[in-house]
Amino acid sequence: MNKIVRAMWNGEIKIITGLRRCGKSVLLFELFYDYLLSQGVKDEQIVRIALDQRRFYRYRNPIVLCESVESLIQKESKKRFYLLLDEVQMTSTALDSESGGISVTVYDMLNELKAYKNLDMYVTGSNSRGLSSDVATEFRGRATQIRVYPLSFAELYSHVGGDERAALDRYMLYGGMPRLLSLDDEKDKKDYLMSLYNELYLKDIAERNGVEREDLMNGILDYLASQIGSLTNPTAVANALTSMRREKVNPSLVSNYIQYSLDSFLISEAKRFDVKGKSYFKYPNKYYYTDLGLRNARLNYRQFDPGHIMENVIYNELVRRGYSVDVGVVSDRAGGGNVRKEIDFVVNDTNRRIYIQSALRMDMESKTSSELASLWLTNDFFKKIVIRMDLLHSYYDENGIFHCALGDFLLNRVELF
Known part of the structure; x- marks a missing residue:
């Protein structure tokens, strides 16, 4: 909401x-709409079009949409209007008879409407390809992108309250899809998440991208769900599926299907960054689920690895806060060798950087040494943090490394930078 309000009339x-x-x-349609009314905007100045509702189907034709909005704002040129357009990926391409049958997209029409100084436009979409993989190009560099995520733990906890650790355990199991707050029964929660995954996301991805091998796509998503927090690449996924399915799986097809899942916001990709070489590796990368409840439902709650799930939670929270997040790689040349060691997250915020390790617990000296070793190999002065689940309170150790309790991090009780 704050981001939307700051972007008004920009x-x-x-x-x-x-x-x-x-x-x-x-x-958009409730919180922002209510905000506009509270600021004295009249209801007739707010044009709300939900393209997934039958009464608005005609506006899926971008020409009809544009002409309808134009007729309103031209008639009342001294008034300010707000266009709230929901599920824009449902629009189609139309032929403009007045220009000799040229194909017209919703991008053309929205760019045309943008010329009106008395109109402020807000558009939602659930698929990056529905909004184009390059929004800046389609809207000619004149678009503000605002990403919405499932509930953070802080948002969920502000609603459920109670024992913090118990709430965190439930969050790591069921995730943060908003409707879960209205469901009390455990089976109802599981059924809802399974239904979302199978009846909405999978079908949506398959239909939107013309996926012919839905069984293969299911296998890929199963594999990625079981490998969160682990390095992998399309070739490794293809090889694993080839072994399991006893049929040759093409890595290029796997790469396409992974991209479809990324475009749908179902999963995210974290690239590997060479801290000293200051360059990115093409492969392997890590993949995380945008919502862990969906990930766990996908695996039918059979594979609950708290260490990797905690890493996924931390990644999602960092990205939600607007940081650029990579997987760090540093070289250990001790003894004449060249061993690459991993830093879970290299986190950048403009010209600032921190390094973060995710550690379920550090109750043994060997575990402590392995978690801290890669941080020291950076040989720089950026802040170094270990986020841990086995802490009651956060503290700095004698070497200046910040040991942060997971709850303190997720509930914003500590400053990262």
Whole structure:
């Protein structure tokens, strides 16, 4: 909400993206709508079009959409209007008879509407390809992108309260899809998440991208769900599926299907960054689920690895806060060798950087040494943090490394930078 309010009347189209059912429509059509009314904006100045509702189907034709909005704002040129357009990926391409049958997209029409100084536009979409993989190009560099995520732990805990650790355990199991707050029964929660995954996300990805091998796509998502926090690449995934399915799986097809899942915001990709060489590796990378409840439902709650799940939670929280997050790689040349060691997260915020390790517990000296070794290999002065689940309170050790309790991090009780 704060991001949307700050972007009002900035001369750009506001693009609100995110996983389906994570709250984009509520944010725009309820919270922001109520905010506008509270600021004295009249209801007739707010044009709300939900393209997934039957009464608005005609506006899926971008020409009809544009002409309808134009007729309103031209008639009342001295008034300010707000266009709230939901699920823009449902629009189609139209032929403009007045220009000789040229194909027209919703991007063309929104760019045309953008010329009106008395109109401020807000658009939601659940698929980056539905909004184009390059929004800046389609909207000619004049769009503000706002990403919406499932509930953070802080948001969820502000609602459920009670024992903090018990709430965190539930969050790591069921995730943060908003509707879960209205469900009390454990089976109802599991059924809801399974239904979302199978009946909404998988079908949406398959239909939107013309996926012919849905069984293969399912296998890829199963594999990625079981490998969160582990380095992998399309070739490794293809080899694993080839072994399991006893049929040759093409790595290029795997790469395409992974990209479809990324485009749908179902998963995220963290690239590997050479801290000393200051360059990125092409492969392997790590993949994380945008919502852990969906990940756990995908695996039918059979594979609950708290260490990797905790790492996924930390990654999601860092990205949600707007940081650039990579997987760090440092070289250990001790003894004449060249061993690459991993830093879980290299976190950048403009010109600032921190290094973060995720550690479920550090109750043995060997575990402590292994977690801290890669941090020391950076040989720089950026802040170094170990986020741990086995701490009651956060503290700095004698070497200046910040040991941060997971709850303190997720509930914003400590400053990272």
